[in-house]
Amino acid sequence: MKVARFWEKVGDKVSCRLCPHACLLGNGEWGKCGVRRAVGGRLVAEAYGRVVALAVDPIEKKPLFHFWPGSRVFSIALPGCNLSCQFCQNWEISQMKRGVGTWDGVPQVKPEQIVNEAIKRRCQGIAYTYTEPTVNFEFFFDVARIASKKGLYNVWVSNGMMNPKPVKEISEFVNAVNIDIKSFTDEFYRKICGGVGVKPVLRAIEEFHKNGVWVEITTLVIPELNDGEPEIKKIAEWVKRIDPSIPFHLSRFHPDYHLSGWAPTPEKTLLKLSEVARVAGLNYVYVSNMTGADGGQTRCPACGTPLLERRGFLITENRLSGANKCPKCGRVLEMMGKVIKGSGGSVI
Template sequence: MHEARLYRKLEDNAVRCSLCAHRCTIRDGNAGVCGVRINRGGTLYAATFGKIVAEAVDPIEKKPLFHFLPGTLSYSLGTVGCNFRCEHCQNWTISQETLEAQSLRDLDPEQGVERALASGSASISWTYNEPAIWHEYPLAMGTSARKRGLGTVYVTNGYITEEGLREISSMLSAFRVDIKSFSDAFYRKVCGGRLQPVLDATALAKELGLHVETVTLVIPGQNDSMEEMEALIRWVLENLGPDTPMHFTRFHPDYRMTGVRPTEIRALEKIYERAKELGLHYPYLGNVGSHPYENTYCPTCGSLVIERSGYAVRMRGLKDHTCTTCGGRIEYVSEIR
């Protein structure tokens, strides 16, 4: 196995991992909360280095990322394990799987880069499960990918430490983060984590120059009050800025939360409209199917500039980051530098 980074040796062959906000103390023979960082004789190993369970070529909009290389493909990889235990997880068959998964297969970092280039993708995304716990593998693959002109994307729950994020930022282009709620009680009860480390990492990602988009799955009766949504939107405005895309997505019953009804579309529309009123330039709805609130509108004049239907994207009234109707600036990443 591959020795892990970002850990400290303790007495009695124990180690302390400093990659995610759990900062697990791991005894000899045990794994951290994630299940994939394992102590063997006082050395911490990244057990999923070079091992994948999911591989696909996805539209970048599926991540969802709407302001990062729009209309392009992203070579996407996932493995097993997660540092959260979200009761509503929609990828639980991967995230809650163990190292004994029969579907795990080997993929060298350089092979991954070659496959991404061969697929015609403009980026590589580490997704499907939590990429932070895979740290050493994305770091190796992403460093090579950036040298060859590819963008790099974390689809993450944001539960990464400052040390981990600063190290991975050397090769990372985009930080697509789930802010699952603006309530610490929700995080503790539903996810098995805390809110503040997610907010801290998200603000740091912005400070480090990464492209940041947020996603909040709106769950009826759990995190859907307008008071909570407004608090979240205001935090984004104050800490990330009004040009930050925020995605509010529709909940569908899954995993251990099958007794909760799907989100009403009108409830999502109200959140979108309130976000606009508060000054957010680019709110979006997700999991709603060809809704006009999936489109991008010029924040200056309201003209349609990017039209989306499913994962199909059409530039409308947009030229070189400029609205052709009013000349207003439209913020998005159009190329990797």
Template sequence: MSRPARFWVREAGGVRCTLCPHGCLIQEGREGLCKVRGVREGEVVSFVYGRPASVGSDEIEKKPFFHFHPGTRALSLGTLGCNVLCSGCQNWQISHAGASGGEAERLAFLSPSRALDMARRFRLSGVVWTYNEPAVWLEYVYDVAQVFRRAGLYTALVTSGFMTVDALDFVGPLLDAVKVDLKAASPEGWAWLTKIKDPQPVLDLAVRAREVHGCHVEVVSNLVPGLNADDTSVGIVASWVRDFLGVNTPWHVTRFIPDFELSYLAQTPLAVLERAAALGRKEGLRFVYVGNVPGHVSRHTTCPACGRTVIHRDDRGATEVRVKAGCCVFCGEDLGVVGI
């Protein structure tokens, strides 16, 4: 059953969705680009409110968040649909699925209070919206976040960052952390990988989440050889993170794994990832991690001041944390670690 949605205005020729910068003009009985928000009886409705397609309990490091409540586990929630529609998405079975044909109604309903009960039952520390783009069910994100915040548990968003300022400001006060994907260094690269033609709203969201809403922000760049893994592209992204988010912002350069419409490409060579990480450090970023490479040495956090390892991680999560009040226990250096 559909639920009334926010973020829309009536216009000549249809109803304009204002949730994300696509601004879909939707006619009666149709859906927007995300495939899970549509117009019924002259209003925008959500077909996926409270209908998770995937529910799990994961180490927070898997999202990845490396400087946010290290060593904890969170309830992970994702649904159908996406407004970014990456051509190489590894979760394409749900992110590229829509609500037509009753797919959403076949998913079990999970109320915000039941989500909290589930987190408490498994002794989880918070909730993360992940697996697909959380913006497409933002009303549910808001309601769940309220419940978790009142219970003293953390809230975190794993997002492509393509939503309007109004949408971010709606949910931002209830968020503790945001992980944003910076997928390319140029508009052409973004358009090749996604349905995003202008990435500026993504950049603006990352900054606003941090500066206006006080969220802890981490950044991921999935490096695709031949598209965004060259030195120039890597340098552009790294310098942007440094200048607009700060040198303590964790930057995860992750291996591209061929999938979906990009299954014909090769995965990213380790040497390319390590070179990108080195370039990030050269640009002044203090915490650059190589991701999607099991066992890689950069999974640990080293204090840039004294050189001691302060967070040890295995391939699941943190196993030893030597951080106090966000600082190195050995020398007192601020590491920008939240939640400990």
């Protein structure tokens, strides 16, 4: 049994302080995330070490386009999430609740096994992804600490529903994050995602950025729900205030889970919104899940020269000169780590 972190006793209950839900739990009760439970006056991280998904991915799949481009990242997931988005594409594992879906029978692995496996599979780093890493903070913190010592990078792919203290602690070992801004309205977070609002997400992004962690942002654009130009403009303007060189990914929605009868996002909507974000002042805007467009190309924000070409998630061309400079105008691109051409991962 792994005793959880970030909780306190409130009378005969325990209050979890890991995320903004602040679940107050009586003995035996589970938090909204379905993986933390009050047991005998303590909060327990019940899913510690229960890996329900793993793969070797290209880092671009997270998506991270300016952090170790082309590198192979060992991607792992434990069950659970503190949101319940109606459009979730990983709902079988993110919404896995004990007694509904279950991780009973999933073997418990040790943090060092994950790190050793990542090294064995020739990965440059580890990603905590597919479900919400925050709700299994204890396991991922333990993995990230060991990975960091062994020279691997750590990547946190999150919905941003985290309180400032855990953000600060994980920032010590996490090198890059991709955080969703699912909408700029509290109503969307509450009605569509079962969240408490957008503010905690924005606060987490600011904290990660302040702590020196490389940040990229993703918005999944869903027809009729968050595809208005004013909303995308507000998101882009907010990101610009933090840092105009934070890469912004606009991702195309495909019908899934409770929105399986919904229409996919028209590609022209994505392209139009990407222009809105550029005009708002962002240096790097990408579109993903498209069929034909070259949304994966990285251009110099000063002169427009195409510098990194991608086919799918693969880096096919790197025209950056030393120190990530544009060879035409000399602008230094915001880019962390090495660019690895023609590498990328493969699903295992």
